[in-house]
Amino acid sequence: MKLAFKFALLAVFCLFVTSSCKKEIDYHPEWDLSTMSGKIDGNLLQCTFASAQFYTLDKKTTIQIIGNKDLKGFGLTIDDFKGIGTYKVVDNNIATYMEGPAGLQDAYYGTSAGIIKVTSYLADKYIKGTFEFKGENIAALASKTITEGQFSISLVPVKLPETNNSTNNLSAKIDGTKIGFTGEASSITSPLGKLLTITTINGDKRLILSVIGYKGLGTYDLANDGTGVYMKDQGPTGSFAAVSGTLVITSEAGNKLKGTFAFKAPNEDGTINTSVDVTEGTFDLPFTKL
Structure with a gap:
């Protein structure tokens, strides 16, 4: 269940990242092919925005399909993807x-009742299909029925332009090479406690930090209290997840969050x-505090 929850969190992060991408980079309408x-x-x-991401984990191919309009959207994860076929949501x-701006409090998860059907697939070209599920919100003790999903x-790779120094507000050395990113931070109250997320982007690269049980200024263990993820590209083997490291929050004032971090991450x-x-x-x- 730890792996399932990890991908659920990543799906939530990606919804926020993709909803803000058009504001942070020079977006081109011809990219809207999905x-x-x-x-x-x-x-x-x-x-209004949809994308797919492949990961290779434990010799299995995992795919996430994500679409959103503003802060509402869908996220689908198939853990052991084998192409065309029917996958039970289990x-x-x-x-x-995702219902709205309150993050996990507005999330309806389907983990035991539903179907994702891949009807057409060609590697590096396209993936098409349908979905339906019953989503449960554990915070509100409510449910919603999702039907006629498609x-x-x-899957044709699109090279995103890299951000420039004038917009970068996070930087780090990746194996000794300094790289700048542009992004934002937010905290939300979830059934597991306060969740801090930092999502940043630079072209095809991503750097994501999160902490569950956020309490303000202090030092957090990324391996046990949250996660740190670096994506060097959007390919299936381009993601690295922290097995050790720390996040230090040094200031939280005036709608700004400041701090430092470091982590070691093997390929996922x-x-x-x-x-x-x-x-x-x-x-x-x-x-932003949601």
Whole structure:
């Protein structure tokens, strides 16, 4: 269940990242080659942004399909993807509907009742299919029924432009090379306690930090209290997750969050014996309390 929860959190992070990408980079309309939609208790949500991401974990291919319109959206995770077929929403196959700005409090998770059907797939070209599930909100003790879900996602790689120094508000050395990122921080109250998320982007690169049980200024263990993720690209073997490291919050004032971080992260594909050292991380980010 730890792996399932990790991907559920990453799905939530990605919804926030993709919803803010158009504000942070020079976005081009021709990138909108992907679509995703579904009905929530009969009401149609047509996403304005949709994408898919592959990961290789424990010799299995995992895919996340994500679509959103503003702060509402869908997230689908297939843990052991094998191409065209029907996947039950159970165990590590997860379907999520995000209702609004309160993060996990507005998340409806389907983990035992639902189906994701991949009807068409060609590697590095496209993936298409349908989905339906019943989502449960453990905070509100409520449920929603998602029907007539469908997705058509382009898998053709798109090179995102890198951010420039004028917008970067987080930096770190990745194996000794300094890289700048642009992003934001937010904290939300969840059933597991206060959740701090830091999401940043630079072209195809991502750097994500999170802490569960956030209590303000102090030092947090990224391996036990949260996670640190560096993505060197959007390929299936481009993600590295922290096995050790710390996040230090030094200031939380005036809608700004400041601090430092460092972590060591092996490749999430266990068959690849590579890792990255993230050192001298610093940030001065816009901070929102939801």
